Amino acid sequence: MSGARYIIAALVAVAAIWEFAVIVTGVPRYILPSVGDVMVAFVNNWSLIGEHLIVTLTEVVLGIVIGTCLGCVTAIQLETSRAARLFLRPILIFSQAIPVFALAPLLTLWLGYGMISKVVMAILIIYFPVTSSFYDGLVNTPKSYLDLATTMGTTKWRQLFLIKVPAAAPSLFSGIRLAAVYAPIGATIGEWVGSSQGLGYLMLLASGRVKIDLMFASLLTLGVMSMGLYAIISVTLGRLSRFNG
Amino acid sequence: MTASVPSITVRGSAGHDGTMLFDGLEMHIGAGQWTCLLGPSGVGKSTLLRLLAGLDTHVDFNGTLETSDGIPLAGRVSYMAQSDLLLPWATICDNVGLGSRLRGEKPNLEKLTKVIADVGLGDHAEKRPGQLSGGQRQRAALARTLMEDTPVVLLDEPFSSLDARTSFDMQELVARHLGRRTILLVTHDPGEAVRLCHRIYILKQGRVDQVESLAPPFPRDFADPEVFARQSALMARIREDTG
Numbered sequence: 249m250s251g252a253r254y255i256i257a258a259l260v261a262v263a264a265i266w267e268f269a270v271i272v273t274g275v276p277r278y279i280l281p282s283v284g285d286v287m288v289a290f291v292n293n294w295s296l297i298g299e300h301l302i303v304t305l306t307e308v309v310l311g312i313v314i315g316t317c318l319g320c321v322t323a324i325q326l327e328t329s330r331a332a333r334l335f336l337r338p339i340l341i342f343s344q345a346i347p348v349f350a351l352a353p354l355l356t357l358w359l360g361y362g363m364i365s366k367v368v369m370a371i372l373i374i375y376f377p378v379t380s381s382f383y384d385g386l387v388n389t390p391k392s393y394l395d396l397a398t399t400m401g402t403t404k405w406r407q408l409f410l411i412k413v414p415a416a417a418p419s420l421f422s423g424i425r426l427a428a429v430y431a432p433i434g435a436t437i438g439e440w441v442g443s444s445q446g447l448g449y450l451m452l453l454a455s456g457r458v459k460i461d462l463m464f465a466s467l468l469t470l471g472v473m474s475m476g477l478y479a480i481i482s483v484t485l486g487r488l489s490r491f492n493g
Numbered sequence: 494m495t496a497s498v499p500s501i502t503v504r505g506s507a508g509h510d511g512t513m514l515f516d517g518l519e520m521h522i523g524a525g526q527w528t529c530l531l532g533p534s535g536v537g538k539s540t541l542l543r544l545l546a547g548l549d550t551h552v553d554f555n556g557t558l559e560t561s562d563g564i565p566l567a568g569r570v571s572y573m574a575q576s577d578l579l580l581p582w583a584t585i586c587d588n589v590g591l592g593s594r595l596r597g598e599k600p601n602l603e604k605l606t607k608v609i610a611d612v613g614l615g616d617h618a619e620k621r622p623g624q625l626s627g628g629q630r631q632r633a634a635l636a637r638t639l640m641e642d643t644p645v646v647l648l649d650e651p652f653s654s655l656d657a658r659t660s661f662d663m664q665e666l667v668a669r670h671l672g673r674r675t676i677l678l679v680t681h682d683p684g685e686a687v688r689l690c691h692r693i694y695i696l697k698q699g700r701v702d703q704v705e706s707l708a709p710p711f712p713r714d715f716a717d718p719e720v721f722a723r724q725s726a727l728m729a730r731i732r733e734d735t736g
Contacts, residue, residue: 392578395548399572400641402595410595414582 281461286468289461296450297469303445305473307363307435311370312427312481318371319378319423326379327386328408344376349437356442366438366446373434374427378420385419386412421485428481432474447473497562498644498675499569500524505556507540514540514552518701520694524561525673527711529690531680533731536696538679542647545677546572571641575650577634579622585609586618589636605640611670612636628659632666639670646671648678652685661715664689668712683727687720688713695731704730 263283269275270282277285290297322340325332352369359365389412397407439448447470454462500523506516514537522528530538543550545558547567560566571592579588589609590600609618612632614625622630631651638646651667652660668689680686686693686706693706704727707713713720 392574392576393580395543395546396572396574396578396591397595398548399546399570400592400595401568403597406595406597410591411580414580417582 278458278460281464285461286464289459290465290469293462293465297447297466300445300447300450300466301469301473303363304366304432304435304439304447304470305477307366307438307446308370308431308473308477310363310367311431311435312374312424312477314367315371315374315427315431316378316424319375320382320420322375322379323382323386323420324408324413326383327412328404340376340379343372348373348434352437352441355438361442361444363445366435366443369438370431370434373430377426377430378423381423381426382416382420385416388419389415418489421489424485425478425482428478429474432470432477436470498525498673499560499562499564500675501545501561501566501645501677502559503541503545503556504559505554507537507544507550507552507554507556509552513699515696515699515701518556520701520703521692522675522677523692524675526691527668527676527678527689528692528694529678529680529686529706530694530696530701531683531686531727531731532696533681536698538681538696539649541696542649542677542679545645546570546647566645569643570645570647571638571643572647573634573638573649573651575653577622577630579630579633579637581622584619584621585614585625585633585636588622588633589640591637592641600640608636608639609633611639612666627655628663631655631659631663635663635667635670643674645675646677648676648680650680651678653680653682660685664712683731684715684720684724687723687727688715693727695727697731 267283270280281289322336326336348369351372352365355365355368359368386408393411393415394407397411402410435446436448439446440452443449447466451463451466451470454460454466500521502522503518503520505518507514507518508516518541520528520530520541530541532538537552540550540552544554545566547570558566579585580591583591586605586609587594590605593600606615606618609615612635614629614632614636617625617629617633622633625633634651648667652663655663664685678685678690689712690706691709691711693704695702695704705723707719707723
């Protein structure tokens with residue numbers, strides 16, 4: 249069976265268990281709607297869900313792009329400058345000790361209810377994994393490559409960009425794959441805390457109006473969006489890294 | 494190759510944390526000749542080679558490193574290791590021209606094409622190292638060394654990871670192409686030392702001894718009875734010395 253068939257089989261199995269649980273337990277629809285109810289809610293509200301999906305997707309993609317760029321710059325700073333290592337590492341570790349959930353209300357207060365506070369949430373949540381994985385890749389460049397470069401008479405920066413950065417690419421790519429999974433979490437937390445758009449906002453709105461089927465439809469859309477994003481990033485990075493050893 | 498080819502003399506001792514790796518070393522690496530440093534694993538052969546290459550060694554070297562022309566070795570040395578050290582993400586062409594790019598120079602494309610063709614990889618220039626066999630990869634490493642065109646070449650067991658046939662072919666190829674450069678070959682294979690080298694040193698238990706080598710021309714034919722005899726004698730000497 250191919251990979252796609254396994255995924256479809258798993259989804260069908262989950263849907264069957266869900267449907268079975270609803271029928272057997274007789275749980276009310278406003279607690280747990282059936283799969284059919286959720287599908288109907290999705291079809292009836294596809295335009296509304298699509299509108300909010302675009303907002304969340306934009307926040308997530310911007311978060312991944314900006315967070316990855318910032319993470320790369322920081323990792324290079326850490327690798328090339330001892331002063332940066334001494335100064336930035338404690339700040340980085342401290343920033344990870346604070347739960348992002350705790351920062352969401354502050355970011356909303358400072359940056360408003362618009363998209364910026366959600367993008368910043370996504371950036372904050374992916375910044376550390378990207379920085380950390382890329383930095384690890386840079387410092388773990390095989391010493392033999394660096395020895396060869398030394399005998400060839402190179403400079404520190406050429407060695408960085410021609411040897412270390414390509415050698416660290418697989419580690420960076422692992423960080424970006426993690427970012428693809430974490431960024432939707434950051435954006436959704438931001439939307440829950442304060443927003444007027446996005447799938448997180450739609451889920452809260454539906455929950456408040458006891459439209460649990462719409463809430464589930466939004467939740468499933470968020471899940472599919474995250475999986476799709478991860479798949480696209482994963483396949484693209486896989487193609488880029490197929491020559492890296 | 495246009496630069497002058499120096500001879501190198503190394504004298505001194507090296508150790509770390511009170512443990513002596515070698516002491517009272519005196520080794521002469523002849524100009525335009527192959528010199529072999531032979532010995533079992535872990536006696537410090539590669540450390541000595543790294544000292545010459547100007548690389549970190551984690552040992553304290555107390556001694557002198559003199560060249561016959563008085564010019565320091567830095568920038569005049571290229572290095573071929575047991576592992577081919579090809580960058581897996583770069584094509585063979587980019588790997589061979591790596592030195593130029595690392596120095597910020599534009600690679601000489603004509604020379605690059607010729608060097609790759611000379612080692613028999615003309616049809617593989619745009620492939621990645623992962624697409625080549627072990628022998629082809631070592632040929633690419635040789636092409637990279639030829640492209641550097643330095644008067645001194647340090648070879649750190651470059652044939653030891655190859656099968657017998659490929660290793661033999663590579664020895665012939667390297668001997669033919671590196672020409673009359675000053676070469677230090679580190680190896681633990683007495684046969685390789687006898688066939689290729691003008692001068693043979695054995696490093697063991699902290700001291701370096703020069704042993705008798707064959708007369709030119711090199712490389713000697715592998716079927717030459719003299720090669721067999723000298724190889725056996727050398728092997729007996731190593732076994733006797735290492736107990």
